[in-house]
Amino acid sequence: MDVSGASGQPRSGDDQPTDHPAVPTPPSPPAPREGGPDTTAPAAGSPGAEADGTDRPDVPEGAAAQDDDGAGRADRDGQDGRNGPTPADGAAPHRTLAHSEPPGGPGMAKGEPPRPPKEPGGGILMGRPFGVPVYVAPSWFLVAALITWVFGGQLDRVLPDLGYARYLVSLFFAVAFYASVLVHELAHTVAAIRFELPVRRIQLQFFGGVSEIEKEAETPGREFVLAFVGPLLSLVLAGLFYLAMKPVQAGTVPGVLLAGLMVSNLIVAAFNLLPGLPLDGGRMLRAVVWKITGKPMSGTVAAAWVGRALAVAVLVGLPLLNSSGSFGGGTEDTGGMNTVTDALLAAILAAIIWTGAGNSLRMARLREHLPDLRARTLTRRAIPVETDTPLSEALRRANAAGARALVVVDADGRPLSLVRESAIVGVPEHRRPWVSVSSLAQDLTDDMRVSAELAGEELLDALRAAPATEYLVVETTGEIYGVLSAADVERAFVRAMARPV
Numbered sequence: 293m294d295v296s297g298a299s300g301q302p303r304s305g306d307d308q309p310t311d312h313p314a315v316p317t318p319p320s321p322p323a324p325r326e327g328g329p330d331t332t333a334p335a336a337g338s339p340g341a342e343a344d345g346t347d348r349p350d351v352p353e354g355a356a357a358q359d360d361d362g363a364g365r366a367d368r369d370g371q372d373g374r375n376g377p378t379p380a381d382g383a384a385p386h387r388t389l390a391h392s393e394p395p396g397g398p399g400m401a402k403g404e405p406p407r408p409p410k411e412p413g414g415g416i417l418m419g420r421p422f423g424v425p426v427y428v429a430p431s432w433f434l435v436a437a438l439i440t441w442v443f444g445g446q447l448d449r450v451l452p453d454l455g456y457a458r459y460l461v462s463l464f465f466a467v468a469f470y471a472s473v474l475v476h477e478l479a480h481t482v483a484a485i486r487f488e489l490p491v492r493r494i495q496l497q498f499f500g501g502v503s504e505i506e507k508e509a510e511t512p513g514r515e516f517v518l519a520f521v522g523p524l525l526s527l528v529l530a531g532l533f534y535l536a537m538k539p540v541q542a543g544t545v546p547g548v549l550l551a552g553l554m555v556s557n558l559i560v561a562a563f564n565l566l567p568g569l570p571l572d573g574g575r576m577l578r579a580v581v582w583k584i585t586g587k588p589m590s591g592t593v594a595a596a597w598v599g600r601a602l603a604v605a606v607l608v609g610l611p612l613l614n615s616s617g618s619f620g621g622g623t624e625d626t627g628g629m630n631t632v633t634d635a636l637l638a639a640i641l642a643a644i645i646w647t648g649a650g651n652s653l654r655m656a657r658l659r660e661h662l663p664d665l666r667a668r669t670l671t672r673r674a675i676p677v678e679t680d681t682p683l684s685e686a687l688r689r690a691n692a693a694g695a696r697a698l699v700v701v702d703a704d705g706r707p708l709s710l711v712r713e714s715a716i717v718g719v720p721e722h723r724r725p726w727v728s729v730s731s732l733a734q735d736l737t738d739d740m741r742v743s744a745e746l747a748g749e750e751l752l753d754a755l756r757a758a759p760a761t762e763y764l765v766v767e768t769t770g771e772i773y774g775v776l777s778a779a780d781v782e783r784a785f786v787r788a789m790a791r792p793v
Contacts, residue, residue, distance in 0.1 A: 414427035414429070415430055415496075415497075421478060424481050424493060425493045426493070426496070427494070427495045427496070428495075429498070432496050436467070440466050443462040443466070444462040447548065450548055451543070461545055461549065465549055465553070468553055469553060469556050470496050472526070472529050472556070472560070473560065475525055476501065476525050476529075481494060483518045484503070487509060487510075487514050489508075490506045491504065492504040492505070499644060508588070508659075512579040512583040512591070513579070516579035518575070519575030519576045519579065523560075523564045523572050523573075524561075526558075526561035526564070529553075537550045537551060567598055568595060568600070568603075569595040569596045569599040569652040570599060570645070570651070570652050571599070574598065574599050577598060578592055579591065581595065589657070593653065596650070597649070599652070600646055603643070604646075606641050607638050607641075610638035610641070611635050611638050614634040615634070658788050663748040664747075664748075665788070666748075667745070667751050668765075670776060670784060672696035672697045674697035674698060674699045674774045675689055675690050675698060675699070676698075676700075676707070677689065677699070678701060678702075679700055679728065679730040681729050682724065683725075684725040686711070698729055700730055708730075709735045710740075710762045710775060711729050711732050712762060713762070713777065734761070740763050741764050741766055742754055742763045742766070742776055743768065755781060761779070762775050762778070763777075763778070
């Protein structure tokens with residue numbers, strides 16, 4: 293099963309420097325997943341600003357309300373702020389720049405920039421086939437122990453002469469089974485690489501594996517192929533294990549192992565072909581509806597709700613099927629423990645499928661709203677100040693103009709650096725008349741200049757390419773529009789993630 297941005301935020305694998313806020317990465321809808329349902333968790337974080345293309349985002353405390361006529365522009369006079377933009381009529385009271393919260397929002401230490409979330413643990417790195425890292429999650433060891441115990445009990449009935457050696461055979465089966473799951477995942481990976489879709493990593497974990505593909509397929513045909521190759525490879529493996537059983541004597545260790553691997557791969561293929569997200573069959577259903585309607589979102593909604601119905605069916609139907617002997621267990625009374633185990637297994641599977649379907653829908657709706665993340669909408673108004681301007685004077689001008697940012701300029705008005713908000717709040721008020729703005733500023737580089745026309749993924753890509761706390765937003769003519777805080781973008785992103793599905 294492939295997941296585009298499991299936490300909604302694919303990264304390079306290295307933490308950003310602590311003085312750079314994390315720039316969110318737009319996750320794609322979870323792509324096909326193998327060996328079990330999608331376990332992608334929804335992005336965590338407090339509600340932040342929202343940019344919806346029509347209403348201004350909720351601005352962090354201390355932000356001045358912006359009017360609709362380009363109030364984000366820097367005050368070009370730059371001396372007293374009187375000619376700068378003013379808050380819109382009826383704007384709610386707000387704190388001044390001098391008393392605003394640190395960029396990370398309330399609850400962070402003053403002067404401390406927001407910490408980027410750490411890369412989610414991938415587990416033990418096993419290798420990099422096709423250049424894609426493969427991790428074994430800690431939860432896999434729990435599943436391996438469970439498979440070893442269950443399969444060992446079955447071996448005791450089929451091959452009683454093995455004794456305790458049956459658990460070694462069972463452990464080998466668990467490893468071989470997950471090797472089959474890895475082949476399943478590699479099928480998705482190869483298809484994604486063929487379609488020029490970046491694959492972040494493969495992870496073997498509880499109830500199967502995940503191939504994290506960072507972008508969704510461009511066409512429904514590619515989406516269908518990308519989803520189908522996983523179950524297809526599982527069916528091919530089942531056929532190979534069946535052919536390998538032919539020359540092997542039944543009732544031997546090799547015979548039992550090959551039979552078990554054949555059946556397990558058939559189950560993996562059949563389960564993942566069920567037509568509901570986050571399973572491969574759900575991705576295929578999404579592709580079909582997408583092709584018919586011409587709208588990928590319609591396909592996602594349909595497949596996600598089928599996935600939720602499937603979760604309910606698993607919760608109710610799996611214990612009933614087991615108790616009726618439909619899976620070969622017979623109707624003999626084996627005690628209440630089997631009933632409890634069946635119910636627990638069904639509840640876990642149903643919860644994973646339900647959560648995965650919801651995550652798939654949430655990721656799709658987030659992608660639908662990504663174009664609403666606009667640099668022009670999220671930009672804070674700014675005023676230019678010269679390098680030797682005392683901080684207290686610069687703040688007075690900014691507050692008089694209703695600005696939230698300071699741009700340090702030279703004598704000709706060319707921007708040199710940006711005054712970091714985290715540095716401002718770290719200077720005690722009684723020292724501000726003696727501190728120049730240049731001592732708190734971060735030098736501007738070319739990649740810290742962001743076009744006011746950027747939006748959606750292009751905006752996020754530009755910010756990720758040059759991690760910083762603030763960016764200078766400019767018009768296509770080079771004119772200063774304002775300052776963009778990475779923390780504001782992150783809040784807007786998290787707010788979009790938090791929208792109900």
